[in-house]
């Protein structure tokens with residue numbers, strides 16, 4: 001197992017603090033997880049959630065195990081997800097969305113923050129079947145040119 005306490009990891013201090021702080025300070029966000037290690041140039045440290053999904057100790061990112069079979073394509077709002085489902089269906093691309101609760105910071109980073117939504121912290125992680133990437137081409141990037149694809 002990789003060390004959770006890697007020296008110099010920008011979020012490691014929060015992971016350490018969460019083990020020692022009273023819960024109400026954690027609720028206040030004092031030691032909240034960072035929103036994405038990779039966005040700040042660091043590596044994720046994975047732990048097993050339920051044999052299908054892994055979570056990162058330091059940030060909010062989760063991923064599917066056996067990830068060589070799927071490629072991560074970021075976080076979407078409910079409205080954005082509807083457009084993506086339409087696009088992928090028209091191309092015959094296999095994919096999977098996972099509903100998550102995400103911080104405003106991370107949703108904004110993916111342009112998935114939706115003020116008009118009743119459930120603003122709701123987000124949907126998208127994985128696309130790696131065998132279908134040729135069918136997809138650059139169509140998803142063209143749909144959301146403002147997104148930071150390639151961060152993962």
Ligand SMILES: [Zn+2]
Pocket residue numbers: 036037038043044045056057058059060061
């Ligand atoms: Zn992470």
